[in-house]
Amino acid sequence: MGDGLRYVGVAERRARLMLRHGLAPQARGATPEAVADALLALHGSDPATVYLAIGARLADPTVTVPETDRALYADRSLVRMHGMRHTVFVFPTASTAVVHASTGLTVAARERATLVKDMAKAGAPDAAWLKEVEESALAALARLGQATAAELAREEPRLREQFVYAAGKSYEGVHTVVTRLLRVLGVEGKVVRGRPLGSWTSSQFRWALAPEHPELPVPDAQSDLLRHWLRACGPATEADLKWWTGWRVTDVRRALTAIGARAVTLDEGTGWVLDGDVDPVPGPAEPWAALLPALDPTAMGWQGRDWYLAPELRPALFDYSGNVGPTVWWDGRVVGGWAQRADGEIVWRILDGEGIGGEAKAAIAAEAERLGAWVGATRVTPRFRTPVEKELAS
Incomplete structure (x- = not known):
């Protein structure tokens, strides 16, 4: 491409994604831990996504x-906790310190x-009171x-304390200390979500103490996280990295330099791969199909998605907040969407028919049959619904 960098x-890129x-x-894993380690992070905002993403792999x-x-x-080899962009993910427990x-x-x-x-x-008790209640709750x-x-509130009644949030505003509401405090303790890495009250699709979680982990220097942790992510998702642009991590661009650039990342040329500009990962990766011997869930880490892995998702498909496959719904893949690109009906049937629709023949x-x-077989009697409705998913499910 004239700049001396490998194109x-x-x-x-689709071959790397597949493998x-x-x-x-031929690339599927043997255990949930193997799947999570390969991807680094599984979106956990919708509890069913974790299982569906693992089952697909x-x-x-x-x-x-x-x-x-x-x-x-x-x-506890996998843990559900807050991570990038203040989003809940499931990580390998060994990665919690880095995240x-x-x-x-x-x-x-x-x-x-x-x-x-x-x-x-709101005139509620002060920070010293909150710290005392926090220590009691953790105990x-x-x-x-x-x-x-x-x-927890039965054990520590002060957690039931309520206060008015945004008094006088259109969005005024009453908050309970336990709800807000558990959220804070979650992002501080002190507590994690435990076993749900219901099935694997339930979003009503118990809480547990977070696994103990060392406190790492921030620059070292950022370098480790970026190294692991590029191993799974490289090449990626600087914009991809900034979006996925939620970091400042200066942090992204520092970490790229620290790990000795190598520049390559992509259709959208300069991309980055790990040192030692510059050589060509051959494509699969056979084309492949996959049905991935809403918020799947592959579909949500990059900010720039045109190389695997045609822009004209986005209105049907994403909600208004940018959350992707269930997607149908053929040979490295998104070609449609799928849903589960009330009777349990997995139904799908092709939205991009280019190259979609009888084999595809x-x-x-x-x-779809493989997915339906293991989901069985469970009914799965995405937390964030998209136009094509709602239409197919009806």
Whole structure:
């Protein structure tokens, strides 16, 4: 391309995506831990996404629910916690120190200051009182192992204290200390979400103490996080990295320099890969199909998505806040959407018919059958619904 950098085209980027995100049959993982480690982070805002994203990438999807439950709640080898962009993710437990130091500390300081300020405006007890209640709540959680917010409030009644938020504003409301405090403790890395009250699709979680982890220097943690992410998602532009991490551009550039990232040329400009990952990656021997859930980490992995998602498909596949719905993939690109109907049937629609012949439709149908087989009697409705998903589900 005239700049001396190796050009990485769309076909190669899609090949890397297939191999490193475990999407083609030959690339699938054996355990939820293997899937999470390959991706680094699984979106956890919608509880079902975690299971559906893992199931799409397991060699044996029938073990998705029991094995993911084991990893999350028995072995605690995976943990649900706040991470990049103040979003809830599921991470390998070994990554929690890196995630907390690289992305959580700034957000945590802001969240605590906001809570103290909101309480002061409402005439609620001060920061010293809040700290005392916090210590009591953490001690109670240590005794109980895990608990809901209501159960914690029974142990520490001061958690039931209420205060008026945004008095006089159109969005005025009454907040309870336990709800706001648990949120702060979550982003501070002191508590994590534990086992839900219902099934694997439930969003009503118990809380548990966070796994102990060392406090890492922020620059070191940012370098480690970026190294792991580029291993899964490189090449990526600086804009992709800034968006995904939620960092300032100066932090992104410093971390790229620290890990010795190598520049390559992409259709949209300069991209970055790990040192040692510049050589071409061959494409798959056979085309592949996948049905990925709403908020899947592959569909949400980059800010610039035109190389795998045609812009004209976005209005049908995203909600008004930019959350992607369930997507149908063929050979490295999004070609449609899918949904589950009330009777349990998995239905799908092709929105981009280019190159979609009988082979593609048969492969997509097989993936729909594979998904339906392990989901079974469970009914899954995305938390953030999109136009095509709502239409197909009706």
